[in-house]
Amino acid sequence: MSAEPDDGLNWQRPSPKLLRCRRIQVALVTVPVALIVGLACATASGLAGTLSAVGVLVAGVVAERFLARRVAAWGFAERNEDLMVRRGVMIRRQSVIPYGRMQYIDITAGPLERSLGLATLRMHTAAAASDARIPGLDQAVAAKLRDQLAALGETQAAGL
Amino acid sequence: MTNPLPADPPRVPVAEGVPAGWHRLHPLTPVVRAGSRLFALVAVLAVIALANQRQDSSEIVTDLVVIALALSGGFISWLVTRWQVTDGVLRIDTGLIRRDSRRFPLSQVQAIDVVQSGLARILGLAELQLRVAGGDASRGGRLAWLRLADAERLRAELLAYSTAARAIQAVPAGTGGPADAPLASAVAVDPIAAGPGTGAIPASAATPEQQLFRVRSGQLAVAIALSRPGAIAFAVVAAVTAFVAVTGKTAATATFLPTAIGIAATVWRWFNGEYGTTVTAAPDGLRLNSGLIQTTAETIRPGRIQAVRLVEPLAWRPFGWCRLEVDVAGPRVRRESRGESGRLRALIPVGTKADAMQMLGVVLTSQPMPDKPVPRRVRFKAPLEYHFLAFGSDDNYVVSSDGRVTRTTTWIPLEKVQSVRWVQGPVQRWLRLSSVRLDVAGKRVTGAIEDRADAEARDLLMRLPDLARAARARAA
Structure with a gap:
């Protein structure tokens, strides 16, 4: 966890399954790449093939460590009039999106996310630069949160 | 079909001037639309004809057929395009095979521009462009082409229409923006203006227009x-x-x-x-006319301004010149089409500091200046920008300045802030700095309060949403 100052907010986290989702994504890239690189280098010598394949796998493990930290950095907090989302490890970001400014909210889920029962919630304001998404929510949680935010947005709507 | 049929009169009580029923665009539309391409085609064919030396009559016929084909597409498009105004909605129907019917609720319209290209200018035609907020550029409406006088009349009427439509509806928060009051005062009090705007279009009401600025x-x-x-x-x-x-x-x-x-x-x-840019205060907003060959007339309605930017390039500073730009809500400009070094619509393409300050007084209710410099340690992170980085704020605006050689000062109305972001990169973390960004619905401006001390930025992140909400509540 990053050393976040205690701001007295009730930070909620994405589902723990998000980490599993990211690990599978890394594995899906790393293992085939390791195989291909290993086989390609094995034409030179068996040792070179083994070494390069292991090298790629090590890179994959390192990437997994980075992703684990990034997954741990995600958080969101519902405040009275706005939603706060934080993310990032190297570049840390924290956004405040007033409920009244939300134009629409959508939920997306890729094939892998879907198989794990996860979804990404994305909030849009009239400003294209606004960046507010919460990945790796349980689908039920995402749907509930969407309805809740939409209702709050409607009562506090403020247009442009 | 061009006949104004008074069958179904609009129910919105203003702008009876727009006749009901469907209208066609101007018959010369295909010519203007083919425009430069047609000229290029004619030029190419002429060159080929000359190069061939054989002035065969059959070849000339072939050439004419090619030109006719080039024109026929535009002609069919003209034939199937019609528009009408009913119940505060502008409808544009077009398309022969794939019908395309677009509706533009006038209360949603951000601005209406009258644009003339060179060829259209020769033929006395003009295009009406409607701008709506958000989405992509294709969501804007175009009425191309109309007779210039018709276009100007229609614009004045549509604007009056939309103002009335919004007045009838419960005014959504944020539309009666901060520019409302100063505009009114500029019209009523400001004695600086030098007579009525030259190229300006008479407004629907007979209210005097005050010219605020004209570029030399x-x-x-x-x-x-x-x-x-x-x-x-x-x-x-x-x-x-x-x-x-x-x-x-x-x-x-x-x-x-x-x-x-x-x-x-x-x-x-x-x-x-930007040749001949003229800014005029009119009852329905700030009117902007500019252009040498291709002219544009644009009305920036009060409360639509999302950001104001003062730009001072290095080479202009010895003369004390600067540039004042505004960003209004609209389709965000895509990164690849930002060619012109990120320039926005300029109220003052170039003018003295005094011109800029006077114009700021018109577009902003208060003019806070960036008076809080960044901590000295920022020099290690941004040695070139350090001197220009500063920010300031009051109840209505946040202002920040940055830039390496060109100094840019940006005012963001708190009332328009869509979301607030806090960002900290690795170097900033090491120096205990962080930045706060304010997102607005403009085309490309984002308010950036860069490189503040960590505690100050955190405090801003917590406070700005509340300040923005208060400003919004005041405006509503």
């Missing part, structure tokens, strides 16, 4: 020459001249030709676009 053409030319494209143009010309002088090979200049044409086109577009 000589100053604009010098300013462009002193800007980055101008400097590049000079560098290229100098390089080519030097090359020719040294080697004596004139033919080699042909290599530079595409570059030279590109630069010339950029400089020309800029000069043509």
Whole structure:
């Protein structure tokens, strides 16, 4: 966890399954790449093939460590009039999106996310630069949160 | 079909001036639409005909058929396009095979521009462009082409219409923006104005219009020459001249030709676009007229301004010149089409600091200045920007300045803030700094309070949403 100052907010986290989702994504890239690189280098010598394949796998493990930290950095907090989302490890970001400014909210889920029962919630304001998404929510949680935010947005709507 | 049929009168109680029923665009539309392409085609065919030397009549017939084909598409498009205004909605129907019917609720319209290209100007035609917020550029409406007088009348009427439509509806929060009051006062009190706007279009009501600013053409030319494209143009010309002088090979200049044409086109577009910029205070907003060959007239409605930016390039500073730009809600400009070095619509393409301050007084209710400099340790992170980084705020605006050689000061109305972001990169974390960004619905401006001390930025992140909410509540 990053050393976040205690701001007295009730930070909620994405589902723990998000980490599993990211690990599978890394594995899906790393293992085939390791195989291909290993086989390609094995034409030179068996040792070179083994070494390069292991090298790629090590890179994959390192990437997994980075992703684990990034997954741990995600958080969101519902405040009275706005939603706060934080993310990032190297570049840390924290956004405040007033409920009244939300134009629409959508939920997306890729094939892998879907198989794990996860979804990404994305909030849009009239400003294209606004960046507010919460990945790796349980689908039920995402749907509930969407309805809740939409209702709050409607009562506090403020247009442009 | 062109006959104004008074069958179904609009129910919104203003702008009876727009006749009910469907209307066609001007019959010369296909010619203007084919425009430059048609000229290019004619030129190419003429060259081919001359090069062939055989002035065969059959070939001329072929050429005419080609031209007719080029025109027929536009003609069919004209034939199936019609528009009408009913119940505060502008409808544009078009398309022969795939019907496309668009509705533009006038209460949603951000601005209406009258645009003339060179050819249209010769033929006395103009295009009406409607701008709506959000989404992509294709969501805007175009009525091309109409007779200039018709276009201007229609614009005035549509604007009056939309103002009334919004007044009838419960006014959504944020539309009666901060520019409301100062505009009114500028019209009523400001004695600086020098007579009615020259190219301005008479408003629906007989309210006097006050000219607030008019750019001096000589100053604009010098300013462009002193800007980055101008400097590049000079560098290229100098390089080519030097090359020719040294080697004596004139033919080699042909290599530079595409570059030279590109630069010339950029400089020309800029000069043509902002030549004769005139800002007039009118009852329905700030009216902006500009252009040499291609003219645009634009009305920036009160409360639609999302950001105001004061730009002071290095080469202009000795003269005390600056540029004042506004960003209004609209489709966000895509990164690849941002060619013109991120320039926005300029209220003052180039003017003195006094001009800019006077205009700021019109578009902003209060003018906080960036008076809080960044901590000294920012020099390690941004040595070139350090001197310009500052921010300031009051109840209505957040203002921040930045830039390496060009100083840019940006005012963001708190009432327009869509979301607030806090960002901290690795170098910033090491120096205990962080930045706060304010997102607005403008085309490309984002408020950036860069490199504040960590505690201050955290405090801003917590406080700004509340300040923005308070400003919004006050405006509503």
